[in-house]
Amino acid sequence: MSDRRTLMAPGAPPAVGPYSHAVVTGNLIYTAGQAGLNPSSRQMAEGIEEQTRQTLQNIAAILEAAGSSLSKVVKTTVFLADMNDFKAMNAVYAEFFPSDPPARTTVQVARIPLDALVEIEAVAVL
Numbered sequence: 351m352s353d354r355r356t357l358m359a360p361g362a363p364p365a366v367g368p369y370s371h372a373v374v375t376g377n378l379i380y381t382a383g384q385a386g387l388n389p390s391s392r393q394m395a396e397g398i399e400e401q402t403r404q405t406l407q408n409i410a411a412i413l414e415a416a417g418s419s420l421s422k423v424v425k426t427t428v429f430l431a432d433m434n435d436f437k438a439m440n441a442v443y444a445e446f447f448p449s450d451p452p453a454r455t456t457v458q459v460a461r462i463p464l465d466a467l468v469e470i471e472a473v474a475v476l
Contacts, residue, residue: 361411363387366463371412379416379474383429384408385466398435398467402442405470410446413474420446422474428456429469439468 356370357379365371365382372381386394386401387408395404410420430439436456444451452472462469 357416359412359415362408363389372416374416377476379418381409381412381472383469383471385464385469394464398438399442401467402439405468406446409472418474418476423452423472425453425473427471429459429462431462431467433458
């Protein structure tokens with residue numbers, strides 16, 4: 351019996367490729383990278399602040415579907431299309447992790463799917 355299960359969260363936008371929203375193994379949840387796609391309208395949020403906010407709301411929905419929450423995130427990786435957006439992204443990110451934030455890596459990348467401005471992946475405990 352495998353100690354691995356995949357998860358597709360009803361409160362998150364559908365995957366834009368052949369991947370799961372998350373994989374749960376042991377007591378850890380690994381999310382796929384999420385962007386600022388609204389799960390209802392399937393439209394990308396406007397601007398870095400709103401894309402960051404929607405991205406983190408999508409991650410929260412995935413974690414909740416797995417039985418966890420943002421408060422149990424231990425590590426995130428943030429991919430920015432433009433490092434000049436770091437300050438604005440960081441301000442919104444801080445709203446979701448107001449105390450004891452997880453470890454984080456932030457990098458600029460050449461391009462993000464759907465031409466998003468930000469993509470974030472997370473690792474959390476159950």
